[in-house]
Amino acid sequence: MVHHAVLERAAIGVGVDRLDSISLLNEAKNGSRRSLARLLSLIQSGDTTAIDTVQNPPASRSLGITGPPGVGKSVLTDRLASAFSDRGQRVAVLCIDPSSPVSGGSLLGDRMRMEESGADERIYVRSVATRDAVGSLPFRLSAMADALAHAGHDRILIETAGVGQTELGIVSIADHVLLVEGPERGDIVQAEKAGILEMADVVVVNKSDLPGAEQAASDLRSGLEFGRASTVPVLLVSALNHTGVVDLVETIENLIPSDTVSSMRWRLRLLESLQQTVLSDNRLEDLVRRLGDGEVSLQQAVQELLQPEDA
Amino acid sequence: MTRLRIVVAKPGLDGHDRGAKVVARALRDAGHEVIYTGLRRTPEEIVRIVEDEDASIVGLSSLSGAHAFLFPRVCELLNEAGLGDVVVFGGGIIPQADRPALHEAGVRGIFGPGTPTDEVLSFLEEVVERRANGSPCGVGEGSDWRRS
Ligand code: B12
Ligand SMILES: Nc1nc2c(ncn2[C@@H]2O[C@H](COP(=O)(O)OP(=O)(O)OP(=O)(O)O)[C@@H](O)[C@H]2O)c(=O)[nH]1
Ligand SMILES: [Mg+2]
Numbered sequence: 001m002v003h004h005a006v007l008e009r010a011a012i013g014v015g016v017d018r019l020d021s022i023s024l025l026n027e028a029k030n031g032s033r034r035s036l037a038r039l040l041s042l043i044q045s046g047d048t049t050a051i052d053t054v055q056n057p058p059a060s061r062s063l064g065i066t067g068p069p070g071v072g073k074s075v076l077t078d079r080l081a082s083a084f085s086d087r088g089q090r091v092a093v094l095c096i097d098p099s100s101p102v103s104g105g106s107l108l109g110d111r112m113r114m115e116e117s118g119a120d121e122r123i124y125v126r127s128v129a130t131r132d133a134v135g136s137l138p139f140r141l142s143a144m145a146d147a148l149a150h151a152g153h154d155r156i157l158i159e160t161a162g163v164g165q166t167e168l169g170i171v172s173i174a175d176h177v178l179l180v181e182g183p184e185r186g187d188i189v190q191a192e193k194a195g196i197l198e199m200a201d202v203v204v205v206n207k208s209d210l211p212g213a214e215q216a217a218s219d220l221r222s223g224l225e226f227g228r229a230s231t232v233p234v235l236l237v238s239a240l241n242h243t244g245v246v247d248l249v250e251t252i253e254n255l256i257p258s259d260t261v262s263s264m265r266w267r268l269r270l271l272e273s274l275q276q277t278v279l280s281d282n283r284l285e286d287l288v289r290r291l292g293d294g295e296v297s298l299q300q301a302v303q304e305l306l307q308p309e310d311a
Numbered sequence: 312m313t314r315l316r317i318v319v320a321k322p323g324l325d326g327h328d329r330g331a332k333v334v335a336r337a338l339r340d341a342g343h344e345v346i347y348t349g350l351r352r353t354p355e356e357i358v359r360i361v362e363d364e365d366a367s368i369v370g371l372s373s374l375s376g377a378h379a380f381l382f383p384r385v386c387e388l389l390n391e392a393g394l395g396d397v398v399v400f401g402g403g404i405i406p407q408a409d410r411p412a413l414h415e416a417g418v419r420g421i422f423g424p425g426t427p428t429d430e431v432l433s434f435l436e437e438v439v440e441r442r443a444n445g446s447p448c449g450v451g452e453g454s455d456w457r458r459s
Contacts, residue, residue, distance in 0.1 A: 033359070033362050033363055034362050034365075034392075034393070034394070037362060037363055037364065037365035038365055040365065041316075041365045099344075100339065100340070103339065103340050103341065103342045104314060104342045105314075105338065105339035105340060105341060105342040105343050105344065105345070106339060106344045106345065107335055107336060107339040107345050107347065108344060108345060108346045108347065109347045109349075111346060111347070111348055111349060111360065112347055112348065112349030112350075113349065114349075115349075118348075118352065118356050118360070119353075119356065121359060124363055125360075125363055126363055126364060127344075127346050127364060129344050
């Protein structure tokens with residue numbers, strides 16, 4: 001059995017005995033939640049052996065659930081998770097919350113709203129802190145989703161942190177993206193500015209039990225008409241009261257992957273991976289110092305980073 | 312400092328959540344990843360959350376008087392699930408008279424109203440130290456070690 005102390009040392013990058021990722025994966029496939037949980041920890045901590053073991057995952061469908069803070073992403077994710085589970089799908093949920101850049105700590109609170117999936121032992125829920133990622137998506141999130149697929153989960157829901165204006169990253173990771181909006185017009189303007197509206201496969205106006213939801217939905221529909229995404233469905237849902245959830249589930253089940261978006265996704269995936277590579281490059285700190293001291297220009301620094309590391 | 316994954320849980324029907332949230336924030340500010348369960352979780356759910364989250368420590372909060380049943384129940388289920396290396400601690404309104412039985416069940420630290428955050432943090436540091444040198448401290452590791 002792998003002990004926590006070992007994992008904790010692995011998490012902070014101190015050299016440790018090579019943990020047996022392959023047996024963790026096999027145990028996870030045989031239904032061990034703990035082994036799956038530990039494999040995910042190893043992957044997130046950047047363990048290359050663990051990351052290698054989850055390459056070539058079996059087929060699964062992943063859905064990113066994104067939108068401004070407090071619109072009801074967690075409650076909606078909870079309802080979707082139990083709806084898919086009731087349809088016989090094996091559901092896993094990843095809930096992302098930011099890490100504090102100051103302390104490095106994180107308060108992972110999405111579970112607080114997940115009452116139905118909490119009570120359903122068929123559903124695997126994992127909270128993920130963004131840690132050292134620059135944006136609002138943690139590194140190695142794709143590999144974590146791949147691990148879930150290997151463990152037999154065929155429906156993977158990823159709730160992002162409440163996003164600001166520039167968060168498109170989830171599009172590069174999930175097969176489809178659900179954008180959740182609220183009845184307040186202000187949120188919708190933000191979504192239009194950020195361009196995320198164009199990237200969504202489904203748009204939900206949540207909290208349809210509150211005034212303004214119908215209006216928000218029709219604003220969103222007319223916003224979408226001007227873009228290439230005019231066929232994107234806009235649905236009214238009240239996650240709290242369970243209204244509209246059945247229609248939403250049907251809509252999600254009927255989504256098919258689109259080719260135009262696919263090249264855009266690969267572009268984003270490539271950029272994300274490039275960013276990770278740069279951040280883990282041993283020469284980075286030294287380059288940052290030399291930039292600060294005016295010894296190299298930005299152009300020169302980029303050129304240096306693009307050279308192989310041992311050259 | 313070692314970054315820990317800690318579950319802060321509210322077992323049973325108790326609706327007092329201020330203390331649990333204060334503790335959760337303090338642990339976050341000390342650099343840990345804290346998974347807060349929200350109110351009204353069953354012992355079974357709490358154990359599943361600890362397992363799914365790969366948490367090495369679980370903090371239970373109770374102000375309603377049900378700790379005497381709920382805390383030992385969580386300990387028992389952790390052991391049954393093979394999670395005996397997980398450290399259990401707790402807080403809330405826990406009368407002195409009830410504490411020996413909780414310690415007996417494997418609860419390693421109990422922190423009542425007015426506890427300074429530093430005390431909880433120093434408890435966690437001791438846990439990390441004990442783990443590093445192989446001293447028992449998990450709920451199922453049969454040790455007399457406890458803090459308060
Ligand atoms: C505020 C309060 C409420 C609020 C709760 C608001 C909320 N969302 O939390 C309201 C008004 C809703 C409420 C309702 C009730 N309350 Co009330 N309430 C209190 C009160 C006055 C303060 C609690 C509080 O918030 N303290 C501030 C926080 C920060 O402190 P804390 O919770 O103790 O947490 C600290 C430590 O205990 C510790 N800690 C706590 N949890 C954890 C967990 C870990 C892991 C660690 C390490 C430490 C730790 O660290 C924290 C920070 O120092 C207490 C009396 C008291 N002095 O404690 C009664 C009290 C808890 N309530 C009581 C009762 C009876 C009730 C009701 C049943 C009343 C009724 N008849 O309706 C209801 C039940 C509600 C429910 N659903 O459970 C009793 C409980 C009696 C008992 N245990 O036998 C108390 C003790 C009052 C009394 N003397 O009778 N209550
Ligand atoms: N009226 C109403 N409230 C809702 C609905 N869905 C969620 N809420 C409430 O909105 C608040 C925020 O819900 P969450 O699910 O935590 O929202 P979130 O988008 O996940 O929030 P972050 O993760 O913090 O960005 C909670 O108080 C919910 O109870 C709804 O359909 N109607
Ligand atoms: Mg949320």
